[in-house]
Amino acid sequence: MSAKERMSxxxxxxxxxxxxxxxxxxxAEVEAHLGDGVHVLRRPDDGSEHLVNETALALWQLCDxxxxxxxxxxxxxxxxxxxxxxxxxxxxxxxxxxREAGLLHVGEAAVQRRDAPDPDAQDDEVDR
Amino acid sequence: xxxxxxxxxxxxxxxxxxxxxxxxxxAEHGLDVVADGELSDPDARRRAAHADxxxxxxxxxxxxxxxxxxxxxxxxxxLVVGDTDADQLERAMRAGAAGFVDWERPLAQxxxxxxxxxxxxxxxxxxxxxxxxxxxxxxxRSADQALARLATLTARERQVLALLCDGHxxxxxxxELVITPQTARSHLSHVLSRLEVHSRLEAVALVRDHDLxxxxxxxxxxx
Numbered sequence: 001m002s003a004k005e006r007m008s009x010x011x012x013x014x015x016x017x018x019x020x021x022x023x024x025x026x027x028a029e030v031e032a033h034l035g036d037g038v039h040v041l042r043r044p045d046d047g048s049e050h051l052v053n054e055t056a057l058a059l060w061q062l063c064d065x066x067x068x069x070x071x072x073x074x075x076x077x078x079x080x081x082x083x084x085x086x087x088x089x090x091x092x093x094x095x096x097x098x099r100e101a102g103l104l105h106v107g108e109a110a111v112q113r114r115d116a117p118d119p120d121a122q123d124d125e126v127d128r
Numbered sequence: 129x130x131x132x133x134x135x136x137x138x139x140x141x142x143x144x145x146x147x148x149x150x151x152x153x154x155a156e157h158g159l160d161v162v163a164d165g166e167l168s169d170p171d172a173r174r175r176a177a178h179a180d181x182x183x184x185x186x187x188x189x190x191x192x193x194x195x196x197x198x199x200x201x202x203x204x205x206x207l208v209v210g211d212t213d214a215d216q217l218e219r220a221m222r223a224g225a226a227g228f229v230d231w232e233r234p235l236a237q238x239x240x241x242x243x244x245x246x247x248x249x250x251x252x253x254x255x256x257x258x259x260x261x262x263x264x265x266x267x268x269r270s271a272d273q274a275l276a277r278l279a280t281l282t283a284r285e286r287q288v289l290a291l292l293c294d295g296h297x298x299x300x301x302x303x304e305l306v307i308t309p310q311t312a313r314s315h316l317s318h319v320l321s322r323l324e325v326h327s328r329l330e331a332v333a334l335v336r337d338h339d340l341x342x343x344x345x346x347x348x349x350x351x
Contacts, residue, residue, distance in 0.1 A: 034255040054257050061258030067265055074268060075261040079221065080250050 024095055025065035025105045032057070041103050050101050056094045063104055069095060136246050139163035139176030139204070142185035150183055150209065153235030159242060179204050181226075181242045186210025189223055207245045209238060217256055218263045227251030271338040278340060278347065280322045288315040290344045292328055293335050 033040040039057045041050045052060065055076075062072050073088045080087070098104050138159045140151045143166070151161045162179050165172025167188045176182045182204045189208065207227045208220040220228045227245040229238050230253050241251045252260060281289065284305075291301045302312040316328065325331050335341055 036254050039255070054252070054254065057255070058258035058261055062261055062265070064262075067262070071265045071268070072261070075265045078264055078268070079252075079261065 021068060021070065023066050023068045024063040024099070026060055026063040026098075027103055027105050030103050032060075041101075043102055046102075048101070050103065055090070056098065059091060059094045060098055060103060063095075063098070135160040136181065136243055137162045137179045138242055139172075139179035139182045141165055141167040141172055141176055141182055142188055142209075146185045146209075150235075150238070154183065154239050154242065157236050157239035159239055176204060180246045181205050181207055183207050183209060183238075183242060184225070186213075186216040186220055186228075189219060205245045205248075207238075207242050207251065212253060212256070214256065214259050214263065217253065217260055221252075221260060221264075222267075228253060267338075271340065274334050274338045274340060275343060277323050277334070278344065281319060285315050285319045285322070286344055286347055288312065289319050289331060289335065290341070292316070292319075293332050293341055293344070 027043070029044055031042045031044065033042065034057075037054065039052050039054075041052055041057075041060060042048070043050075059072060062075075069091060073084070073091050076087050076091065077084050095104070136159050138154055138161055140147050140154070140161060141164070142150060147164050151164050155161050163172065163175035165175065167173070167184060184206055186208050187210070205226040206220075206224065207229065208216075208225045209229055209231055210216040210220065212230045212232070217228050226248075227241050227250060229241045229251060233241075244251050278286065278289075287305060288301055291304055296304060298309050298312050298316070301316075302309040305312065307315075320326065320328070320331055323331055323334060325334060335344065
């Protein structure tokens with residue numbers, strides 16, 4: 001099965017928990033397939049594929065376990081020179097979506113999910 | 129192709145060969161090329177000030193540390209055309225470019241990138257944004273560390289370092305601060321020690337590479 005979900009750094013999400021200050025870590029086994037403007041992040045463990053835009057891909061690449069969300073926000077603000085509050089919200093949304101998609105290792109729950117993928121959870125993700 | 133009633137005005141500042149190719153290609157894709165010339169030519173830069181976007185070649189870019197901001201330097205939003213190279217991209221964006229496109233892109237895409245930059249948006253080649261952000265973040269971390277080292281200096285030592293960065297030698301620093309050359313040398317020795325550098329050149333580079341010259345003055349005011 002090749003379930004594709006589209007995510008971007010600009011799309012708002014509901015019921016989003018506050019952003020952790022800890023440096024997020026991307027899941028090492030996830031494969032990035034670069035396109036021209038839209039890219040695919042693929043989880044080999046369940047075969048799911050996630051379409052990401054430039055900003056979401058960049059943020060995922062920055063998830064090296066050392067770079068904090070705050071540093072990501074400052075970097076984006078420096079480059080794009082836009083409203084800091086809006087960028088902070090966009091970064092939080094993108095990290096939340098990446099985490100929900102199982103593309104990041106953040107905390108115990110993420111590790112458990114990677115170790116024992118739940119097929120029902122995958123269905124929920126695709127239906128969203 | 130239908131004529132655009134208000135075509136985007138662009139200037140192309142690059143070496144002759146690149147300039148001819150870019151100017152002809154951009155005009156073919158509906159842009160109004162109002163000026164072209166060398167970036168180093170003040171007359172060409174003055175003509176380029178009437179453009180909405182200035183298109184530059186990455187190889188011609190000035191040193192970011194020597195030019196405050198590329199957009200100020202050329203008088204319009206700057207779009208840099210270069211290789212798919214992380215160093216070139218970082219150099220262009222740090223110099224103040226609003227966008228960067230790969231030479232190998234079709235001219236139609238370079239023209240579209242100029243339109244995007246004219247709208248006030250930022251253009252980064254596909255797949256290179258993460259690497260660029262990583263470099264900017266690492267540079268900021270390094271600057272924070274350098275700033276922390278500057279904060280260990282006394283107000284007098286910061287004055288001495290600021291004068292050193294402005295090109296003053298020991299006698300000139302002594303004259304400026306109304307101290308003896310011996311005292312100036314002593315302050316400089318402490319500066320090198322506190323900054324953990326081995327030479328005056330290295331001390332100046334620490335400040336210049338992290339764009340901290342203005343911070344030295346600001347720290348002076350708040351000290």
